[in-house]
Amino acid sequence: MTNPIAERIANHYSELTEGNRRLADYLLVNPDKILMLSTNEIAEACAVSKASVSRFIRKLGYQDHGALRSELLDERDKGTPMALSNEAIGDFSSEIRALEALLENLNESDVESITGAIAGSKGVKIIGYRNSYPVAMHFRQQLIQARPSRSSTSTGSNHRRGSGVHF
Structure with missing residues (x-):
């Protein structure tokens, strides 16, 4: 599965700085975080500055974090599949176990x-x-x-x- 940001990162990866590569790697492994986290939270997770995140997003061709989020939301609304992180897969497994427990305990x-x-x-x-x-x-x-x-x-x-x- 792919998403628009993964394609843009792949096109620019060889020319990225060390900090930008940390951002790229984090966002490739956790694409869902773009929709949930603020620019500042992404910066903290990657140990870079908020300005670095903003510059990275512009380097990929987006005006700002909001424009990137809008594109990803539009893709999601179209039903375009996005890559799932291991964390998301673990969340799904946890939800399934919770539903199974509910079914067992519900009379x-x-x-x-x-x-x-x-x-x-x-x-x-x-x-x-x-x-x-x-x-x-x-x-x-x-x-x-x-x-x-x-x-x-x-x-x-x-x-x-x-x-x-x-x-």
Whole structure:
């Protein structure tokens, strides 16, 4: 799998300084960090200055960190696969284990109690941010079908920032 920054780094790698190579190596191994960390946090992780990170990003052809993030977000929104870091793979494994543990410990009476509380409530607030936004919207649709007498109000729709829905 590839991403736009990996291609740009590959094109410039031979001419990078030692500090820029640390940045390049870090971002190649952790491409998801570009979306999550600030310029200052990336600088700290690579033991370089914030100005070095900014210059490195400009050297790759981006106006600034925001422009780089925007391109990567656009690629993600298109469904373009990005390389996963070992940390992300470990996170996925951890999430799978947590879901398996939930399934093992969840009993029918708990499910009935939860669904009864939702069905009998005056309102349900659902909040989804970033990657959990589509899951929240799916749950919203399920509640609309299960609770037809209820109306829904969305308090936002930007999937990058998040949304709250009240029933």
